[in-house]
Amino acid sequence: MIPSATELLAWYDRHRRVLPWRAGPGEARDPYRVWLSEVMLQQTTVAAVAPRYARFLARFPTIEALAAADWAEVAEEWAGLGYYARARNLHACARAVAAAGRFPNDREGLAALPGIGPYTASAVAAIAFDEAVVPVDGNVERVTARLRAVEDPLPGAKPRLTAIAARFMEDPAARARPGDFAQALFDLGATICTPRSPACGLCPWRDACDARRAGIAETLPRKAPRRARPLRHGAHFLLRDAAGRLLLRRRPEKGLLGGMLELPGTPWRDAPWPEAEALPHAPLPAPWRLLPGIARHGFTHFELEMVLYAAALPPRAVGPAGEWIAPADAARALPSVMRRLLALAPGESAPR
DNA sequence: TAATCGTGGCA
DNA sequence: TTGCCAAGATT
Numbered sequence: 024m025i026p027s028a029t030e031l032l033a034w035y036d037r038h039r040r041v042l043p044w045r046a047g048p049g050e051a052r053d054p055y056r057v058w059l060s061e062v063m064l065q066q067t068t069v070a071a072v073a074p075r076y077a078r079f080l081a082r083f084p085t086i087e088a089l090a091a092a093d094w095a096e097v098a099e100e101w102a103g104l105g106y107y108a109r110a111r112n113l114h115a116c117a118r119a120v121a122a123a124g125r126f127p128n129d130r131e132g133l134a135a136l137p138g139i140g141p142y143t144a145s146a147v148a149a150i151a152f153d154e155a156v157v158p159v160d161g162n163v164e165r166v167t168a169r170l171r172a173v174e175d176p177l178p179g180a181k182p183r184l185t186a187i188a189a190r191f192m193e194d195p196a197a198r199a200r201p202g203d204f205a206q207a208l209f210d211l212g213a214t215i216c217t218p219r220s221p222a223c224g225l226c227p228w229r230d231a232c233d234a235r236r237a238g239i240a241e242t243l244p245r246k247a248p249r250r251a252r253p254l255r256h257g258a259h260f261l262l263r264d265a266a267g268r269l270l271l272r273r274r275p276e277k278g279l280l281g282g283m284l285e286l287p288g289t290p291w292r293d294a295p296w297p298e299a300e301a302l303p304h305a306p307l308p309a310p311w312r313l314l315p316g317i318a319r320h321g322f323t324h325f326e327l328e329m330v331l332y333a334a335a336l337p338p339r340a341v342g343p344a345g346e347w348i349a350p351a352d353a354a355r356a357l358p359s360v361m362r363r364l365l366a367l368a369p370g371e372s373a374p375r
Numbered sequence: 376t377a378a379t380c381g382t383g384g385c386a
Numbered sequence: 387t388t389g390c391c392a393a394g395a396t397t
Contacts, residue, residue, distance in 0.1 A: 063393090064393040065395075066391090067382075068392045070384080104382075106382085109395085138396090139395085140394060141394085142393075143393085146393065158393075178376090178377090213392090249389085278379090278380085279380065320382090321381085321382080322379095323380060324380075
């Protein structure tokens with residue numbers, strides 16, 4: 024049975040989620056806002072994005088404002104959201120668009136920009152420009168895998184699921200409203216066709232769903248098993264000057280936490296750091312004292328345990344490389360892993 | 376193709 | 387506590 028775009032859109036018109044980045048029915052869509060929301064939502068939950076989207080937009084209301092900003096401002100605004108290459112690409116993308124004088128208005132032009140891959144190019148093209156394409160995110164993978172009972176595991180099954188999704192646009196009802204159709208699929212995946220305990224009885228496509236008929240909906244899509252995450256260790260240094268400011272430094276542009284601020288520290292390695300091995304990595308010689316406690320943080324592919332040494336800037340010390348930042352500003356500008364470390368120091372942490 | 380790249384919430 | 391998961395992109 025062929026799923027009906029008409030029925031999905033009718034369901035969407037009644038049950039669509041109200042989200043800060045969504046234009047109301049008939050309301051004009053701002054490509055900048057659509058693009059910003061799509062980048063923020065990459066691998067990030069709606070709940071986490073909502074307040075950060077509003078804050079980002081208040082600080083950078085237009086793509087020109089974003090293009091004109093310094094990287095340090097953008098980094099501070101993105102701190103805590105994770106996947107920091109998104110922020111670097113966002114900034115580079117804004118500058119490219121501002122220089123070109125216009126936002127690309129089709130999928131192909133969008134896909135040529137930094138940080139815009141197959142999904143985001145299709146999503147912006149569909150939602151902002153009503154191009155007849157179907158963006159394939161995790162929701163659409165799940166919906167299509169179940170609809171056609173695709174039992175091949177991801178990511179290998181991705182091309183097949185993409186082909187299934189593309190055929191949705193053969194329905195004239197979908198072609199009439201590509202942006203709404205894409206968002207209807209997102210909402211279906213987020214509220215009905217959920218990863219666990221899907222609400223098949225409420226699904227507008229229940230009669231067309233092969234996995235439901237076979238009784239295997241909840242087991243799809245299948246995924247290749249993940250590898251275990253190793254445990255790594257680091258030691259970091261909290262240095263205060265006479266004014267109570269903290270010494271931070273900026274990480275290299277590429278790689279983990281690229282371009283973000285951090286507390287100076289050792290590399291992160293498999294073995295813990297005995298004091299004698301850690302102290303040579305301090306920003307300067309000082310009577311460092313080990314603070315009680317261990318900060319633990321989970322990254323995508325490894326776990327990290329960190330200890331923190333603290334000291335005051337010795338009188339007449341030669342200024343170490345880095346930036347002196349007031350504690351409140353530091354807490355705002357640091358990525359979460361560094362905030363966790365800061366929480367080991369009494370009085371230095373602050374709510375984001 | 377497979378690894379890298381964050382974070383917070385939830386079962 | 388641990389593993390899974392979220393509107394993926396890049397190399």
